Amino acid sequence: MIRVVVAGAAGRMGQTVCSAVEDAEDMELAGRADPLLGVELEQLLGGADVVVDFTQPDSALGNALACVREGVHAVIGTTGFDHEPLARAVTAAHEGANGLRTANVLIAPNFAIGAVLMMRFAQEAVRYMPRAEIIELHHDAKLDAPSGTAALTAELMAAASGGPAPTIHSVRLPGLVAHQEVILGDLGQTLTIRHDTISRESFMPGVLLAVRQVGTLPEPLVVGLERLLA
Ligand SMILES: NC(=O)c1ccc[n+]([C@@H]2O[C@H](COP(=O)([O-])OP(=O)(O)OC[C@H]3O[C@@H](n4cnc5c(N)ncnc54)[C@H](O)[C@@H]3O)[C@@H](O)[C@H]2O)c1
Numbered sequence: 122m123i124r125v126v127v128a129g130a131a132g133r134m135g136q137t138v139c140s141a142v143e144d145a146e147d148m149e150l151a152g153r154a155d156p157l158l159g160v161e162l163e164q165l166l167g168g169a170d171v172v173v174d175f176t177q178p179d180s181a182l183g184n185a186l187a188c189v190r191e192g193v194h195a196v197i198g199t200t201g202f203d204h205e206p207l208a209r210a211v212t213a214a215h216e217g218a219n220g221l222r223t224a225n226v227l228i229a230p231n232f233a234i235g236a237v238l239m240m241r242f243a244q245e246a247v248r249y250m251p252r253a254e255i256i257e258l259h260h261d262a263k264l265d266a267p268s269g270t271a272a273l274t275a276e277l278m279a280a281a282s283g284g285p286a287p288t289i290h291s292v293r294l295p296g297l298v299a300h301q302e303v304i305l306g307d308l309g310q311t312l313t314i315r316h317d318t319i320s321r322e323s324f325m326p327g328v329l330l331a332v333r334q335v336g337t338l339p340e341p342l343v344v345g346l347e348r349l350l351a
Pocket of ligand 1 (some may be wrong): 134181198231233324
């Protein structure tokens, strides 16, 4: 059984992750951390194999560094924070491990398979249609803009085309969940690649896959669910 602690357990994503972990036969929900529940993540790390973090941009880095210090693997869905200090900490921990247990980290701005495919198709298309822009649309409680998915899509498209990253437009409105359009334009034609998240359950197969695989990543820190699907 994989012992899973969920950080951000009282939040929209965290509650959905807790239910998915409870329903998974090979996992045990070892704890729910959230200031709204009065439980600090540090209190629970001793009983965790994997922490799943869906918190806030200003909390995710501290939580992940605590996991690395304690040798607990981390699956991070929180978006809008700088990955660089975490990458340095993970590398340092692995270099100085001396046979001690070390933590791996998987960061995925989007755990929905459809969004991963959208990013893959956008990378393919931009090689032939280099003029592109991204519109990302989310519910009005989302704290960061642009979304992590849009930022990663733009980065991957720039790498694929060798050109500049596409401009990103962010929409925040009630009634939305998580949606993204990549629009490519050329003489007399456009191509639109669109993904819609209708419910948060769409992320759960990807989250559970990440929990199962985070202990055996090809590198200590991996960004993007697509790296697990190859
Ligand atoms: N990767 C993906 O597929 C994906 C999908 C949806 C949302 N997200 C991201 O997940 C994050 C959470 O989204 P949400 O809609 O659930 O937000 P939310 O505001 O509903 O929930 C966040 C929760 O984190 C808690 N929290 C804050 N600091 C904490 C800490 N230090 N330790 C533990 N818990 C803490 C808050 O109290 C809150 O309950 C956002 O960054 C969002 O962009 C990612």
